[in-house]
Amino acid sequence: MAPAGRPGAKKGILERLESGEVVIGDGSFLITLEKRGYVKAGLWTPEAVIEHPDAVRQLHMEFLRAGSNVMQTFTFSASEDNMESKYFEHVEEAVWAVEVLKESDRPVAVTMCIGPEGDMHDTTPGECAMRLVKAGASIVGVNCRFGPETSLKTMELMKEGLERAGLKAHLMVQPLGFHTPDCGKEGFVDLPEYPFGLESRVATRWDIQKYAREAYNLGVRYIGGCCGFEPYHIRAIAEELAPERGFLPPASEKHGSWGSGLDMHTKPWIRARARREYWENLLPASGRPFCPSLSKPDA
Numbered sequence: 668m669a670p671a672g673r674p675g676a677k678k679g680i681l682e683r684l685e686s687g688e689v690v691i692g693d694g695s696f697l698i699t700l701e702k703r704g705y706v707k708a709g710l711w712t713p714e715a716v717i718e719h720p721d722a723v724r725q726l727h728m729e730f731l732r733a734g735s736n737v738m739q740t741f742t743f744s745a746s747e748d749n750m751e752s753k754y755f756e757h758v759e760e761a762v763w764a765v766e767v768l769k770e771s772d773r774p775v776a777v778t779m780c781i782g783p784e785g786d787m788h789d790t791t792p793g794e795c796a797m798r799l800v801k802a803g804a805s806i807v808g809v810n811c812r813f814g815p816e817t818s819l820k821t822m823e824l825m826k827e828g829l830e831r832a833g834l835k836a837h838l839m840v841q842p843l844g845f846h847t848p849d850c851g852k853e854g855f856v857d858l859p860e861y862p863f864g865l866e867s868r869v870a871t872r873w874d875i876q877k878y879a880r881e882a883y884n885l886g887v888r889y890i891g892g893c894c895g896f897e898p899y900h901i902r903a904i905a906e907e908l909a910p911e912r913g914f915l916p917p918a919s920e921k922h923g924s925w926g927s928g929l930d931m932h933t934k935p936w937i938r939a940r941a942r943r944e945y946w947e948n949l950l951p952a953s954g955r956p957f958c959p960s961l962s963k964p965d966a
Contacts, residue, residue: 680737681774681805684837684888689908692841692891693730694901696741698862700726708862713741726898733898734905734916735891755779756787758795765802776806776889778839782813783820784852792821793828800829800836808839811893812854815870815878818842822887838887842878844870844895849961855894857964867953869895873946875903883908 683690697713700706705715705722715723727738755761761777768775777799785791790798792809799807807829809821822840829836845868847855855861860868870878875892882890890908892900898918905916906924922928925943932938940946 679774680776680889681837683736684806687888689883689912690736690889691734691901691904691908692737692839692889693727693735693739694892694896694898695844695894696723696726696739697743698865698894699897701862711743713743716741729898730901732916733902733918735901737889737891756781758786758788758790758798761795762798762802765799765804769803774805775803776808776837776839777804778808778810778841780812780854781809781821782817782850782852782854783824787852791828792824793831796825796828796836797832797834800834804836806837806839806889808841808887808889810839810841811843812856813842813850814845814847814855814868815842815874817847817850819878819881819885822882822885826886837889838885839889839891840882840887841891841893841896844875844892844897844900846870846874849964851964853964859962859965865895867955867958870900871949871951872899872903873949875900876907877947879904879907883911 678686678688680690697706697711700715700722701708701711703722705719706713723741731738755764755778758779761779765775765777768777779786779795779799781792781795783792786795796807807825809818809825813821818840819842822838826838843855845855845865847858847868849858851857855865858865875896879890890904892904902916902918902922905912906919906922909915909919923941926941926946928941930938930941932941
């Protein structure tokens with residue numbers, strides 16, 4: 668399948684989702700722009716929007732070229748209320764937001780920063796999803812704090828809760844681009860590597876292709892990423908779901924499917940890696956002597 672850009676017809680997000688179309692979200696802004704020297708870690712305020720708008724615009728363009736349908740505004744922690752609290756770890760706050768947003772007469776999508784254990788008051792993911800849909804949300808799901816595997820477990824619980832209650836909503840997932848099987852309830856912020864030593868946990872593009880397929884098979888149609896998701900991760904989603912979408916993103920012009928471009932390499936053992944089976948079954952090494960298999964979260 669050759670790169671073919673995006674279909675020209677303009678449709679609303681609910682129209683897209685209700686037709687079964689895949690909507691691909693964007694990726695990481697705070698952590699990515701911090702690595703590039705435009706954001707200061709800590710409160711993670713989006714000062715780059717004012718100080719370096721070209722850097723923010725460039726990252727938006729990279730996600731768009733990689734296959735994203737939706738570009739979110741870079742406004743995380745842009746208010747005093749947000750900086751004084753952890754927003755949407757509690758379903759009550761998310762419900763209040765839905766109720767206010769419903770007044771705008773626009774489709775409401777809401778995601779929570781929770782894992783399989785539920786919110787900070789022990790409300791289960793299924794119950795969270797039910798309360799959000801009853802409040803008027805059309806799209807519900809999770810974002811941030813946990814890696815792909817953990818977030819998909821949470822999405823499964825949300826889906827089961829909605830089905831038990833006889834409620835319907837579109838599902839959305841945007842996890843971390845890091846592996847976090849050892850996270851506690853607070854997610855990756857409790858890991859000793861947060862935020863400056865997370866590189867050894869970065870998911871490969873093949874990990875993300877697997878995540879995209881599993882999310883799709885679960886019934887999720889809004890699929891993207893959060894902290895740690897680089898443009899090549901978004902491209903991996905777009906490439907994995909190209910059969911369903913009917914096209915590849917522009918960024919795939921420089922990327923052979925499942926390493927196929929390696930068949931032109933001068934080394935025969937590298938040419939042998941130009942196949943899906945090799946990358947799909949790869950178990951990456953940490954490259955660090957005496958590296959523990961899992962960390963012990965601080966909290």
